[in-house]
Amino acid sequence: MRELTYHDFLATFGIGGAHPGGLALTRDVVAKERLTPVSQVLDAGCGTGQTAAYLAKTYGAQVTALDQHPLMLQKAGRRFQREGVRVQLLQGDVHRLPFPDKSFDLVLVESVTIFTRINTALGEYARVLKPGGVLLDLEMTAERPLSAKELEELSSVYNTRQVPTETEWTGRLQGIGFESISVVRGGTVASAIPNEQTPEQELPEFEASQDVDPRLYDIWSAHQALTEKFSRRLGYRVYRAVRKK
Template structure:
């Protein structure tokens, strides 16, 4: 069985595998009210880079969850090395192992698109407290894509569909979120033009050479440069 794009990210331990990287995450968090009473969930935490930053810079309670066992192992190693008290679990965002009203803020960075987003959004809404905040940074189509464009992207990423901004907003409201704001919007190309200094994705250079994993990252780069004017990302801020 060929590796997925997520397998490749996990294998190479890619940190901040989303547009803007940790710098964008920092800017988003600065706008939120985060105190020692805040319970925050990093949903799809990957290598734990974002969770570690939050725990070191904010006084809140941090919980992290990821579905991929390699990512969970990398996050656990990071938290132990940096001696961070973060509750880490392996589990699916489509069936979260938390009771209702558990969190004040949920951060999701380029994760929803890899799940059944209808199930996941309902779960995120369920575990958020009243007036809780969902911050979601997600791949977004700049227009309705043709069947060929959809197929090309879905085959690389192993996803079902690339949604438009309107479709994401509708999905969030259908899941029960009261309001949805667009905090930032860019296509791949406009993001490149607006960011003079490109923040490189950190990765583990010590893993053995693996052609299939490397090929998957090359396919990702091909998609970005081929469709960079018609796909991009949005930062959605939804209130429970």
């Protein structure tokens, strides 16, 4: 029997806007990028297509959505058809993006890079960006360096190899060749959990599949336990970086 993963859980339950801040945060950070109908945008790791559909509908941009998980692609495709938006939908791996160099004005990534070989993925984002193009990458960030035991505990659920601090993320982006690197939004996991004091933070959306493997509920439970346990040791940041001209 195949071992199930955290991404199987996200795909089966069709969780859109699972990243901290949800679509409300996405809307806020993207609004500052002045997208137009001629902007070429890549949503790398698009999931159920919530963000890609929003970008196409709101800005009329030329949006390409890419994901590796077949079920995510199915649900994204249904969304684009249902909402009547034109988005190019592709299956692909961020370690080997199936696009020529200098293809996009904006690469948007939401809670994806942390699950990858980080430097390889960042290098691919840089490769497919046009000179002067922008990377917006929302990623899990350690509020302080984590111990080997803490990393092992997180890896048991998320299969993450490492969780960089803000300084380490910035250093990796600089090492890849990005410039004008800044953090446009961020906070701890605790600060991103919706409550009465933060009504602007939207709850994730769900589109659950009919057949749910019971093992996925164990992954959900483990995820919730880690979210609570690491709520102040883990955070998120939206990193904005520009590809050198």
